[in-house]
Amino acid sequence: MIDHVSVGVSDLVRSAQFYERALAPLGLTRLIERPTTIGFGKSYPEFWINLRPAMARVPADTGSHVCLRARSTTEVDTFHAAAVEAGGVSDGAPGLRPHDRVRYYAAFVLDPDGNRIEAVTFPAE
Numbered sequence: 001m002i003d004h005v006s007v008g009v010s011d012l013v014r015s016a017q018f019y020e021r022a023l024a025p026l027g028l029t030r031l032i033e034r035p036t037t038i039g040f041g042k043s044y045p046e047f048w049i050n051l052r053p054a055m056a057r058v059p060a061d062t063g064s065h066v067c068l069r070a071r072s073t074t075e076v077d078t079f080h081a082a083a084v085e086a087g088g089v090s091d092g093a094p095g096l097r098p099h100d101r102v103r104y105y106a107a108f109v110l111d112p113d114g115n116r117i118e119a120v121t122f123p124a125e
Helices: 012-026 073-085
Strands: 005-009 029-034 037-041 045-051 066-069 089-097 104-110 116-121
Touching: 005 012, 012 029, 012 037, 012 045, 012 066, 012 073, 012 116, 073 089, 073 104, 073 116
Parallel strands: 005 045, 066 116
Antiparallel strands: 029 037, 037 045, 089 104, 104 116
């Protein structure tokens, strides 16, 4: 249903380095690079970072986030570890998240600008 998403970043070089490392465990790589935007994906750019030099840090209480699908709990764990190692901040360690409709396993990180990024998978029992 959704073709692609993007987030604003204040420093394109710093954010590109962060996202290259954080998204690699999910199979996303840098596919397109332009002066003010970079597209990551598997076969086409599905996740973009867009330079917004005057952008302030995203406030923690905005409620917005981007969720990316992982194929396994191991990918979620590796995404979280890679993102934190690359300069992100944990905003929810990997683990099962109980929910009334579905059982899912996820992890959350804040990128260097405060964008909340999640990796999720839906494990079998």
